[in-house]
Amino acid sequence: xEGITSEALVLAASAIGAGLAMIAGIGAGIGQGYAAGKGxxxxxxQPEAQGDIVRTMLxxxxxxxxxxxxxxxxxxxxxxxxxxxxxx
Amino acid sequence: MDPRAQIQQDFxxxxxxxxxxxxxxxxxxxxxxxxxxxxxxxxxxxxxxAVLNMxxxxxxxxxxxxxxxRRAQIFTVSRYILRYIIIGIVVYASLTADHLHPxxxxxxxxxxxxxxxxxxLFEDKAFLKxxxxxxxx
Numbered sequence: 480x481e482g483i484t485s486e487a488l489v490l491a492a493s494a495i496g497a498g499l500a501m502i503a504g505i506g507a508g509i510g511q512g513y514a515a516g517k518g519x520x521x522x523x524x525q526p527e528a529q530g531d532i533v534r535t536m537l538x539x540x541x542x543x544x545x546x547x548x549x550x551x552x553x554x555x556x557x558x559x560x561x562x563x564x565x566x567x
Numbered sequence: 568m569d570p571r572a573q574i575q576q577d578f579x580x581x582x583x584x585x586x587x588x589x590x591x592x593x594x595x596x597x598x599x600x601x602x603x604x605x606x607x608x609x610x611x612x613x614x615x616x617a618v619l620n621m622x623x624x625x626x627x628x629x630x631x632x633x634x635x636x637r638r639a640q641i642f643t644v645s646r647y648i649l650r651y652i653i654i655g656i657v658v659y660a661s662l663t664a665d666h667l668h669p670x671x672x673x674x675x676x677x678x679x680x681x682x683x684x685x686x687x688l689f690e691d692k693a694f695l696k697x698x699x700x701x702x703x704x
Contacts (some may be wrong), residue, residue, distance in 0.1 A: 508647045515631040515643035522632040530570020533628050534577065538687055540628065541621050544650070545680040551655055552673055559662045560669070 489563050497557040503550025511540050574625065577687065581621070584682035585614050592674055606668040609661050613675020616657050620650050621679065 518536045522529045556562070589610055596606040627646040631639040654676060661672035689695060 504651055508644050508651075511647050512640040512644040515628060516636040516640040518628065518632050519634050519639035520636050529632055530574070533625070533632060534570055534574050536628050536632075537574065537621075537625050538577070538683055540624055542680055542683055544620070544624070544647070545677055547651065548654055548676055551651065552658055552676075555655065555658050555662060556669075559659065 485567055486564060489567065490561065493557040493561050493563060497554035500550045500553040500557065503553075504547040507543050507547030510543055514540060578622075578625075580686045581679070581682055582618060584686050585618060585678060588678045588682055589614055589675070592671075592678070596671065600668065600670070602668055605666055606671040608666060609668040609671025610675045611671075612657065612661065612667065613672040614678060615675075616654065617676050617679040620654065623650055 514536055518532050521532050592610055593603075593607050596610070597603045600606045623646070627643060631643045634642060657676070658669070658672060661667040661669045
């Protein structure tokens with residue numbers, strides 16, 4: 480461990496943590512894409528229900544999207560205002 | 568009722584809920600946070616971006632349902648990444664700018680979730696009453 484300061488170690492670990500936190504965004508994206516695809520299929524099967532399908536999907540997707548935002552916020556905080564460095 | 572009018576009504580309800588939530592959080596912030604003005608500005612910025620994001624989501628989904636399965640998937644995911652980048656820029660700006668409190672921005676961005684749940688899911692009192700009632704065969 481010679482040559483590596485504790486601050487550098489914390490910063491490296493934070494960068495890895497930020498990368499891991501961004502994985503949270505992938506799930507929401509895949510889910511939203513799949514839901515939209517299935518919604519398109521349903522509208523193709525029953526075009527008169529388009530409004531209801533979009534409404535239900537909109538509320539569900541908006542709630543699901545905030546889950547991705549959690550990860551993004553954690554990653555940005557770890558990268559730009561790292562509170563762990565101040566604890567050293 | 569026309570579904571499009573219903574969606575507009577949902578938007579109005581959500582915006583009203585966001586305003587109410589903002590007022591509550593601003594009052595709480597005035598007592599417990601030192602930089603109350605920065606917190607308020609951050610909260611308003613976060614809330615406005617959250618509502619605009621939802622509008623963007625609505626436009627995306629409205630277009631996606633007219634496409635084929637595969638194209639709708641690709642289109643929605645690409646738009647999702649665009650919205651994600653917008654939120655990233657807003658959060659980064661609030662983290663680096665002195666006149667914006669990051670906590671306010673983050674709360675504003677996430678406030679939309681409890682507001683949607685409160686205005687759409689938990690507003691039906693009969694549903695809440697019957698949640699624990701067992702169905703009769």
